[in-house]
Amino acid sequence: MTDDQGFRCNKDGIARVWAYIGDNDPTRGECHGSIGLAQRVAEKLNGQMLCVDQAMLDSCFVHTDSIVRQFHILGERHGHPDIVIGWMTLPEYFTQSPKPTILIPESLGAMRFNLFSGGILRDLPPHHLSADRLAAAQTEFLERHPGIATPLTAIFTTDLWLSADAIEHVSTMIWNGSINGTIYLCPSRRTDDAAYDHLRQIFESAAAKPKSGIPATIIAPTWNDIQSGYNPYNGLVAAADNVIMLGESDSILSECITNGRPVYNDTIRCAGNALVEQGYVRDIMRHDPSTALDSHPLRPVNSTHIIADHIVAEFDRVSRLRITQPGMVMHEPCRLNGPKPVLA
Structure with a gap:
C-alpha cells in the first residue's frame, strides 16, 4: 500500500x-x-x-x-x-x-x-462478456458445429410464454426462405418446456417444406440439454449472423450489442428509444416476411x-x-x- x-x-x-x-x-x-x-x-x-x-x-x-x-x-x-x-x-x-x-x-x-x-x-446493463470470452466462445461453438450452414440465425426465447403472433411471423419467414441456413434456438430457464417444444415443431415444419425451396436446418436444444451439457449461448452471441429475441431481456440485448449485432425483437416497446432509433433493436413484427434480415454489423457498444x-x-x-x-x-x-x- x-x-x-x-x-x-x-x-x-x-x-x-x-x-x-x-x-x-x-x-x-x-x-x-x-x-x-x-x-x-x-x-x-x-x-x-x-x-x-x-x-x-x-x-x-x-x-x-x-x-x-x-x-x-x-x-x-x-x-x-x-x-x-x-x-x-x-x-x-x-x-x-x-x-x-x-x-x-x-x-x-x-x-x-x-x-x-x-x-x-x-x-444497456453491464454483463459478463468480453472480447476474449466471445472469441473463445466462437471458437468452441464452431468446433462443436463444424461446417454449420450459414447464415446462422440465433433465436433466443426469454419468457415463460411465447407470442403466437411472433411465432407465426417467424415461421412464415422460414417458410418463405427469408430465414435459411441454420436456425439455432436457445431457451432460457424461464421458457415453458411445452411452449418451447411447440415453437420447435412449428419452425421445423416450416423448414421441412419451404415455399422457396431454400432449406433450413433447425437446432433446438432443450433447457435440460443446456443445463446438463453444452450451453451455446455465448457462442451464438459471438457467431450468429442474425439474432431474434422472443420476449424481453435487457441482458441479451446488451450482450448482443457488445458484438455489434442488431437484435430483432417482438417486444420493442420495452426497449429504450435510443436503441430503436439507432437500429440496435428492430421490430421483427414489422419486418417484411419475404425479405431477409439485415445482418450488417453496427458499432459495438459495451457499457x-x-x-x-x-x-x-x-x-x-x-x-x-x-x-x-x-x-x-x-x-x-x-x-x-x-x-x-x-x-x-
Missing part, C-alpha cells in the same frame, strides 16, 4: 473486488452482470475478483449461519474486500477493520440510470467497461482520501454519484 496507489484493505496491496449475489441463481442476467462488472473492475485495478453467493458461504462455513461472521472469515482467508458490488449487499454485513472502501448495493438498472442521462448506454471505469475512478478518489484521512469510513453506500465519507 502506497500513497500513490491509495488505501488498500490488505497488507499485500492487492485490491479485492467482491461480487455478492446472495441466494440468487448465478446464471441470471443480473448475477452474470454483477460478476462481469466486478471482474472488469478487478482487471483494471490489477486486483482479484471473488464471486460470493449464499450456497458457497453455507458450504464453506457449516458451523455458522451468521452472514457477518461468514464474511469476516472469508475476508481473513482470501483478503478483505476493497470494493463490493451487488444489489444484495448491506453495509452491516461488514464489521471487520478496515471496512471496504466502496460498497455498491445497486441493481444493474439503477447503476446505468444514475450514471447516464440518456442515449443507448442508459438502456460494462464504461461503468467499470467510473467505479475505478471513484475508488481511486476515495482510497486516496483514506490515506490522507486515516479515520475516514464510508458512512453510506456508494451510489455511483458520489460516496459520502465522514470522519470516524
Whole structure:
C-alpha cells in the first residue's frame, strides 16, 4: 500500500473486488452482470475478483449461519474486500477493520440510470462478456458445429410464454426462405418446456417444406440439454449472423450489442428509444416476411467497461482520501454519484 496507489484493505496491496449475489441463481442476467462488472473492475485495478453467493458461504462455513461472521472469515482467508458490488449487499454485513472502501448495493438498472442521462448506454446493463470470452466462445461453438450452414440465425426465447403472433411471423419467414441456413434456438430457464417444444415443431415444419425451396436446418436444444451439457449461448452471441429475441431481456440485448449485432425483437416497446432509433433493436413484427434480415454489423457498444471505469475512478478518489484521512469510513453506500465519507 502506497500513497500513490491509495488505501488498500490488505497488507499485500492487492485490491479485492467482491461480487455478492446472495441466494440468487448465478446464471441470471443480473448475477452474470454483477460478476462481469466486478471482474472488469478487478482487471483494471490489477486486483482479484471473488464471486460470493449464499450456497458457497453455507458450504464453506457449516458451523455458522451468521452472514457477518461468514464474511469476516472469508475476508481473513482470501483478503478483505476493497470494493463490493451487488444489489444484495448491506453495509452491516461488514464489521471487520478496515471496512471496504466502496460498497455498491445497486441493481444493474439503477447503476446505468444514475450514471447516464440518456442515449443507448442508459438502456444497456453491464454483463459478463468480453472480447476474449466471445472469441473463445466462437471458437468452441464452431468446433462443436463444424461446417454449420450459414447464415446462422440465433433465436433466443426469454419468457415463460411465447407470442403466437411472433411465432407465426417467424415461421412464415422460414417458410418463405427469408430465414435459411441454420436456425439455432436457445431457451432460457424461464421458457415453458411445452411452449418451447411447440415453437420447435412449428419452425421445423416450416423448414421441412419451404415455399422457396431454400432449406433450413433447425437446432433446438432443450433447457435440460443446456443445463446438463453444452450451453451455446455465448457462442451464438459471438457467431450468429442474425439474432431474434422472443420476449424481453435487457441482458441479451446488451450482450448482443457488445458484438455489434442488431437484435430483432417482438417486444420493442420495452426497449429504450435510443436503441430503436439507432437500429440496435428492430421490430421483427414489422419486418417484411419475404425479405431477409439485415445482418450488417453496427458499432459495438459495451457499457460494462464504461461503468467499470467510473467505479475505478471513484475508488481511486476515495482510497486516496483514506490515506490522507486515516479515520475516514464510508458512512453510506456508494451510489455511483458520489460516496459520502465522514470522519470516524
